[in-house]
Amino acid sequence: MKFKISHSELKMLGNYCAMVSLMSIISITLTYAQNRPITQDDIRASMEKHLLSMGPDYNKYAHPKMEVIKKFKEDGYERWHVKYLVDENEYCYAYLLIPNNIPKGVKRPAVLCPHPTANIGKDRVVGIYQGPAQSPAEEQSRANRLYAVELAKKGFVTFAPDRAAYGERRLEKDGGFTLQMNAFQKYLSAKYPGFTLSGKSVYDLKIALSILEKLDFVDPENIGIIGHSLGAIDAIMLAGFDQRVKAAVVNSGSPIRYEAAWWDMNSNELRTYLQNPDIKGGLDKHMNFYVMMAAPRSVLYQYSIADPAYWEPNIVEAHRAIYNYYSSISGTKKIDYNVYFHGQGHDFTDDSRTLSYRWLENRLMKKQSNPDKEVFVPAAIDIANGYAQHFDNIENSYPAGWTMSMVARVGQTGTDPNKNPRTQAPVANAPKLMMGTAASKGNFVYNFGGKLGFKNGSSSDYALLVSLNTKSVKTSKSIKGQFDAMVMRNLYDGTNNTLINELVLQYRIGETGDFINLKETIRNGENKQTIGIKPADIKNFTFELPKECSNQPVVQLRWITKYISGKVEHSDGRPSFAVDNFIIEKTL
Structure with a gap:
């Protein structure tokens, strides 16, 4: 028995066969994608979607003009009070600290200095207060937060911006940081649904990086970040999202959580979580990801075994897992992930700051006559x-x-x-x-x-x-x-x-x-x-x-x-x- 198939019917059959073939290819490709190891790019793409995608267009405000409000002569450096646009009708306020007498044509390394939780915001890391300390403990606490000043005196250009809801960026006339953060989150949610204060901080710090790298006295190849407490969380988040950060010091931030499945790059549990379009995890759960995203760049993670604010079980195993992850990213290159535990509570003590500054000097200060050794050059x-x-x-x-x-x-x-x-x-x-x-x-x-x-x-x-x-x-x-x-x-x-x-x-x-x-x-x-x-x-x-x-x-x-x-x-x-x-x- 013979069948007659018209030209149009033959064309439809061909299209159907082609579609079946294409679907098979897609199916094979998806199966392969599901089975391949999870990469650093996969983690970063998921976190960018979770934290940054709902916010403003970064490219629109990536290179704002910095306005100098006032300049102050200080001991060993000059402090500029500045502002710059980060969104429509929204300014960020910051202090730019410039070591004295940078020779013409010389570019200095720079360090971003996000502040810890404090109503006064950026003033905390430069030591500006309305009145004297009320106790020796408060006096010591103030001294232990001066990392923007101390690094400027060591020859770094430092930049200390206000986080949204702090310092000069508070929306309510009165009230502490909890009320101010709630107010700013309400403002963000109305303007950019789903956009959080954590995403806002990363977005703002990326713009701060753009400000720094365009200054003619800053070496754009040697920019780091240092932070304590809330500032430490901001430091590791920015290091994860922005590869312009060469070195990051994280002191008393959120702890690293050890969950075995999340360190296995073939884990279906991790794969499923990252592919979830509605991730619910917070900073505590995602801190692992930000450190992984920073690899293989230099990180110094400092934490106190007596920190009353945070603690996680199996923290040593967590840092060992990070080191192993760095090793898998770095290959045969030097693995520059460093951990320092101390027993001084939720603080940034002399010992840990001294270690941090020397560590940053070794990674960011310019080289002299021997290109194989990094030599610190103090500001004149x-x-x-x-x-x-x-x-x-x-x-x-x-x-x-x-x-x-x-x-x-x-x-x-x-x-x-x-x-x-x-x-x-x-x-x-x-x-x-x-x-x-x-x-x-x-x-x-x-x-x-x-x-x-x-x-x-x-x-x-x-x-x-x-x-x-x-x-x-x-x-x-x-x-x-x-x-x-x-x-x-x-x-x-x-x-x-x-x-x-x-x-x-x-x-x-x-x-x-x-x-x-x-x-x-x-x-x-x-x-x-x-x-x-x-x-x-x-x-x-x-x-x-x-x-x-x-x-x-x-x-x-x-x-x-x-x-x-x-x-x-x-x-x-x-x-x-x-x-x-x-x-x-x-x-x-």
Whole structure:
């Protein structure tokens, strides 16, 4: 029996067969998509849809004009009160802190400083209050939140914006942050249904990043973020969503939750959750995702085992899972996910801040002559009105304009007269500044009871450096100054320990190149000293810089040791030196 099929019927049959074939292909593709491992892009796309998609169009306001309301001269930096548009008829207010005397053409690393929960918002991280602290505890709390100021004094450009509902962005005339946040959420819900304050914070901080990277004195390749408590949550969220953040410090934010299925990139439970168009999870559940989204960029996650605000079981396992995830993203590259636990409660203590600042310096500060080592370059101090530094109350933080660096990985031997003392540029940052006495045997940098110094070892050669801006000094004038140089630890005994070293003052113009020897100062002699903070020997020295050092944006002075004679039985026997009462005379 023969069948006759018309041309139109044949065409319909062909279309049907093609459709069946296409549906089969789609089915196979979907099956493959369901079976493949979940990627970082999958997580980010889901979180962007959940947190940012309901808000305003970022591209419309991505590059607003920053308006300067007022400028303030502060100790070591200038503070600008600024505002910029983040949405239709909505301004964000912020403080921009700029280290003094950034040389023309020099770009500094920058750090965003979102504030913790505080009605005053950005004022909290720059130390602006209506009245004095009412107790020692409050005074200490204020000091422990000054990360925008302390980083500016270390040479970073810092930017501290108000979060929506805080500071100058409160919608209600009166009331605390809970009332203000409810009011702002109500405003957002009316304008952008489904858009939350968390999404709003990420959106606003992305615009803040755009403000920073366009400033001609900011290095757009070296921008970080640091935050405490609420600011810590904002820090890790932004790091997850915006790859312009190179390094993030997260202190006492929301804890990391460990749920085994959510760290398995083949987990159907995780896949189902991420594909849910109506995700209900909050910050506590999504904090894992934000850290994963930040990989493999640098993260320092600090938390207290005694934090009364938050805690999660199996937190160590959670951070181990993060490390493993970083490893899977990084491959053979360095894994730069770091965790520091302390026991100081919900606080940002001296220890954790000092660690944070040095960590940021190592990742964001520009490199000098050795491209393989990152070397911190302090902002130059203006000497227009003279300058004095007595190292009072420095504890374990360098004063503005000062640092200690490692000049060589091999200690002084005296066998090379061309490098005795060494004159080359530093190759690395020195270790953390520690509290020390004449009994301190370690080869470290020390605060000897209000005197800044160091002890070299057989494989370390340190130098103390201060950076000065001399633009105020006419080229016809020379710069004069004085300082106390001293020997702290000295084990010279004439037999086993006969090493004699000398502290030498050097200078260079600018931030690169070799140093020039300027003045020989104190030597360790026969006055043995192994205890206390009283110097074994101390002398005052005056100096005068060559006139070519005047009218310069940067002149650097440094103290380094010179080998004279002798030997030591052990590295512990090397002397330690310190400097105090450094004064630059006012030059008219």
